Amino acid sequence: MPWTRRHLLTLEELSLAEIDQIHATATAFKKILQRNVKKVPALRGKTIVNLFLEPSTRTRMAFDMAAKRLSADVISLDGASSSTTKGETLRDTAQNIQALNADMIVLRHAASGSPLYLSRILDIPVINAGDGAHEHPTQGLLDTFTMRERLGNMKGRKVVILGDILFSRVARSNIHALAKMGAAVTLCGPSTLVPDWFTAMGVKVSHDLKSALEDAEVVMLLRIQHERQSNGHFPSLGEYTSMFGLNKTRASWLNPKAIIMHPGPINRGVEIDSELADGERSVILEQVTNGIAVRMAVLYLCFGGQPESVVTVD
Numbered sequence: 001m002p003w004t005r006r007h008l009l010t011l012e013e014l015s016l017a018e019i020d021q022i023h024a025t026a027t028a029f030k031k032i033l034q035r036n037v038k039k040v041p042a043l044r045g046k047t048i049v050n051l052f053l054e055p056s057t058r059t060r061m062a063f064d065m066a067a068k069r070l071s072a073d074v075i076s077l078d079g080a081s082s083s084t085t086k087g088e089t090l091r092d093t094a095q096n097i098q099a100l101n102a103d104m105i106v107l108r109h110a111a112s113g114s115p116l117y118l119s120r121i122l123d124i125p126v127i128n129a130g131d132g133a134h135e136h137p138t139q140g141l142l143d144t145f146t147m148r149e150r151l152g153n154m155k156g157r158k159v160v161i162l163g164d165i166l167f168s169r170v171a172r173s174n175i176h177a178l179a180k181m182g183a184a185v186t187l188c189g190p191s192t193l194v195p196d197w198f199t200a201m202g203v204k205v206s207h208d209l210k211s212a213l214e215d216a217e218v219v220m221l222l223r224i225q226h227e228r229q230s231n232g233h234f235p236s237l238g239e240y241t242s243m244f245g246l247n248k249t250r251a252s253w254l255n256p257k258a259i260i261m262h263p264g265p266i267n268r269g270v271e272i273d274s275e276l277a278d279g280e281r282s283v284i285l286e287q288v289t290n291g292i293a294v295r296m297a298v299l300y301l302c303f304g305g306q307p308e309s310v311v312t313v314d
Ligand code: CP
Pocket: 055, 056, 057, 058, 059, 060, 130, 136, 139, 263, 264, 265
């Protein structure tokens, strides 16, 4: 089946076959990234604009690096240095970027649905780099890519996502992808941050940390997303940590071969202790590294490349 999408907006809309295609393409690009010469001319002549109107370290740098490894020209614009601070709308900003002959926009924005909106008014591809609490599709793709590298087939694997699920676009993208892969996903955290209605997404909800973690093969920690919370969802950070923070004792409840994941940024000593974040079961920095190959795959495919043609990109 050929790849046909120009935009990447959500994992909800992707089929399992499309997720498999992105992962297969990322595997091929990962091999290229391990060579002495890490660059290929696949997107030579294309200009990609990274429009990041919310802060980012990992996603922005990985998109930047991915585009450069594919020989595209990259321009990054953040909120503080753009004319949005003078009242310009997202629509006007994006239309001006298109008028400057950009070939693609990678958008991070606080408003859910903003990438979909741009995809409807622009003629160029739009990639969602995180929209509000809605989705972060490339994060979900790199997380599941990392799980597959470590565990193989995800069918029936017990995955726990622990923390602030309610405000997490990362959780939503992972839930969509993992459900398609047949994983057994449990969401865990305080009931105010993990409401029972998430079960409608085909996952279990638990507010009991021990039973959730028992025998899990993957635990993904999420930080408390203060920037999206309007009022207190728990009494204090200390109380949250005492109830749901991952420490050495609680990590001993996991399957002995379990991997520990976190999309970053980490709040050490809150959702995860440093000795676990830096320990041998942690794949947190592997996730970051995989983010380059996965984003190369997304850029390449949305510019019309096909998974099987990566071998000819040199
Ligand atoms: N995981 C993630 O989105 O991190 P950044 O906010 O640093 O991009």
